[in-house]
Amino acid sequence: MKGAAVSALAFTVGGAEVLLTAREARAQDVPLKVLTSDERAALEALGDTLLPGAKDAGIAHYVDQQLGVAPADCLLVLRTMDVVPPYVNFYRGGLAGLDQASLKLHGAKFAALAPDQRYAIVEQMQQKAPDGWTGPPPPFFYFITRVDAVDVYYGTVEGFERLGIPYMPHILPTRSW
Amino acid sequence: MANEKVDVAIVGAGPSGILLAAKLSAAGKKVVVLEQGPPFEMKDLISSDIWARRLKWGGPTVSSEGRTPILFNFNVGWGVGGAALHHFANWPRLHPEDFRMKSLYGRGLDWPITYDDLRPYYDRIQTEVGLSGDHKAEIWRPAGAPYPMPPIKTFRHAELISEGFKKEGMHLSPAPVAINSVEYNGRPACIYDGWCGAGCPIGALANPQATYLPQAIKAGAEIRSYSYVTRVLVNGSGDRATGVEYYDRQKQRQVQTADVVVLAAFSAHNPRILFNSSTDKHPNGLANSSGLLGRYMMAHHLSATWGMFDENIENHMGTTGAQLMCQDNYTKDGRKEAFGSITWFIGTALKPSDILGFAGGHGAVFGEALHDFMKKAARGLTRFGAQGEEIPNRENRIELTNRKDEFGFPLARIVHEMDDDAMNLFHYECELGLRIMKSTRAKEAWTGTTPAFSHLLGGTIMGKTAKDSVTDSYGRTHDIANLFVAGPGLFPTEGAVNPTFSLHALTLRTADYMAAHWGSVAR
Numbered sequence: 001m002k003g004a005a006v007s008a009l010a011f012t013v014g015g016a017e018v019l020l021t022a023r024e025a026r027a028q029d030v031p032l033k034v035l036t037s038d039e040r041a042a043l044e045a046l047g048d049t050l051l052p053g054a055k056d057a058g059i060a061h062y063v064d065q066q067l068g069v070a071p072a073d074c075l076l077v078l079r080t081m082d083v084v085p086p087y088v089n090f091y092r093g094g095l096a097g098l099d100q101a102s103l104k105l106h107g108a109k110f111a112a113l114a115p116d117q118r119y120a121i122v123e124q125m126q127q128k129a130p131d132g133w134t135g136p137p138p139p140f141f142y143f144i145t146r147v148d149a150v151d152v153y154y155g156t157v158e159g160f161e162r163l164g165i166p167y168m169p170h171i172l173p174t175r176s177w
Numbered sequence: 178m179a180n181e182k183v184d185v186a187i188v189g190a191g192p193s194g195i196l197l198a199a200k201l202s203a204a205g206k207k208v209v210v211l212e213q214g215p216p217f218e219m220k221d222l223i224s225s226d227i228w229a230r231r232l233k234w235g236g237p238t239v240s241s242e243g244r245t246p247i248l249f250n251f252n253v254g255w256g257v258g259g260a261a262l263h264h265f266a267n268w269p270r271l272h273p274e275d276f277r278m279k280s281l282y283g284r285g286l287d288w289p290i291t292y293d294d295l296r297p298y299y300d301r302i303q304t305e306v307g308l309s310g311d312h313k314a315e316i317w318r319p320a321g322a323p324y325p326m327p328p329i330k331t332f333r334h335a336e337l338i339s340e341g342f343k344k345e346g347m348h349l350s351p352a353p354v355a356i357n358s359v360e361y362n363g364r365p366a367c368i369y370d371g372w373c374g375a376g377c378p379i380g381a382l383a384n385p386q387a388t389y390l391p392q393a394i395k396a397g398a399e400i401r402s403y404s405y406v407t408r409v410l411v412n413g414s415g416d417r418a419t420g421v422e423y424y425d426r427q428k429q430r431q432v433q434t435a436d437v438v439v440l441a442a443f444s445a446h447n448p449r450i451l452f453n454s455s456t457d458k459h460p461n462g463l464a465n466s467s468g469l470l471g472r473y474m475m476a477h478h479l480s481a482t483w484g485m486f487d488e489n490i491e492n493h494m495g496t497t498g499a500q501l502m503c504q505d506n507y508t509k510d511g512r513k514e515a516f517g518s519i520t521w522f523i524g525t526a527l528k529p530s531d532i533l534g535f536a537g538g539h540g541a542v543f544g545e546a547l548h549d550f551m552k553k554a555a556r557g558l559t560r561f562g563a564q565g566e567e568i569p570n571r572e573n574r575i576e577l578t579n580r581k582d583e584f585g586f587p588l589a590r591i592v593h594e595m596d597d598d599a600m601n602l603f604h605y606e607c608e609l610g611l612r613i614m615k616s617t618r619a620k621e622a623w624t625g626t627t628p629a630f631s632h633l634l635g636g637t638i639m640g641k642t643a644k645d646s647v648t649d650s651y652g653r654t655h656d657i658a659n660l661f662v663a664g665p666g667l668f669p670t671e672g673a674v675n676p677t678f679s680l681h682a683l684t685l686r687t688a689d690y691m692a693a694h695w696g697s698v699a700r
Contacts, residue, residue: 051543051547052548072235076230077230077531077532079233079250080234080250080532081250082239082249084238084240119544122544126541146536146547147532150529150536151530151531154529154535154536155225155226155531160529163555164555165529168224168371169225170222170370171220171222173223173228
């Protein structure tokens, strides 16, 4: 089975639920259900800073789709981290903090910054809150979104193939994440 | 709504609850198991670290607080099978000194039983479940029957690490695991694909779905999923449990009456249910005349030592837990740095994602450097770990908060702090681990700087009297004779071994006792 099939998510396109990979959903510009356009832009820019390629791999669509399910069904790593649901509050707070810090430091939101400016902010997030930050602790937000980026890029059959290691499943995931 | 009365109502379909259900049903008792989460089956155990998160806690929030908070959700199970559904099946035995910490060292607590009391149950469980290992090579192992299966395979990454241990003069043995090295009791042998943590759907690993759940169902036990137990109900005089209250999937209140109630939920949830069951006769919670309900919560701290090799070390092969083990540092008072036992686990199969995967090996790396790291890691990254003991501390506890669940019952929080001994033990593990890794052929070696935590024990500790404990050695609460607790919440000390084997042995002992003394148990 191809990796594309195993990383499919349930998205609503034209009123019907279809299975797409997060990459396909992004390529088709499937509307997000939970995150705003500003939040999507910030998450995609952050994802690509943490792991180049995470944006095209559909990090925003992956996270958005999972934020739309019940906490007990959620597959985001955040579920395992003792964060109180609804999990959207965590992402909303962190992405807002990222934009606020970017505005204070550079006069523009994170997605509009130059790559080296983004890199510097992310580097600072690992240690402490950048000036102007609000929301969850930046090192924790960095940790979670970094796992999200790795999940969407390397956590699938395609991702294993990129690294040259066999997936060796007993049971492949064939529906949404 | 009232349901037909049963002999035994068991709360929680984890390994203890399922084992009890199997044994008591086989003894002719009518058993219902009430499980809060979904009814996972083998076919649901999808090979993916992302999907595996469905097997982690998905119920009401339990806050983790204190100076060194435990990562609660990551460790807890969700649904039928409980935490054993995603456990790694490392099954070493506790040591005799673990049962007598207070008597031998003047620290912590004693168990009300000794290793010799539990030994026959370890032996029976390992025969029933099937363990792989080498009892002769495991030179630290207490007396017991040989393992019924030979050791599991070792792969290149474990062999490379073993060179470092040998240079340090330390002995390694095959890890004792509840994973089939050969076909056993109709269950197949492991194929070493490293998906243990996502649940093993072929039945090579001893999760409850592979072991006692089929027996429980065959013997007539009913497993009732999506049943959220909120309280144990007692009679007017407060000296007898009459059943439990729970909410079903439609959020309807239900009552299950029973002659005997067993709380076999996770260590944190049993105290919460008992606190929430307070009555005028038990104003501080059921089974809490000692004031120790929720006290002496314990976790194992974990240290990880990482190494990057410049060759293909087959790090994606093997089991998630361990291929090799070392207990040279198990003696509690044998070192100047700190008191407590240590077990080393060597040879863990790694996957790319999730917090235990490649990317978690170097959390500070991001950007293009993360791609470079992942590519190197896929060939040459490995880690080994130490699991350290903490002395039972009365102040480490679970208690109710002011926040409530959707039905109006207070939520719980865990307050946890590593004491100086545990923290010094962790630093000792890091220093020794780094020295070991540097003496291998690894090109780079590093350790983490903060401890992680695994397992959750205590909170309903067993003991000899109602003054010093919540239950007796069978898990029977001192205050209410037909109310029992099962699982690692009973442990007064934790040793430095994974609790699953010991909780199986302890639960089997309780099952034998209940079946043999039913007249007094259900009185």
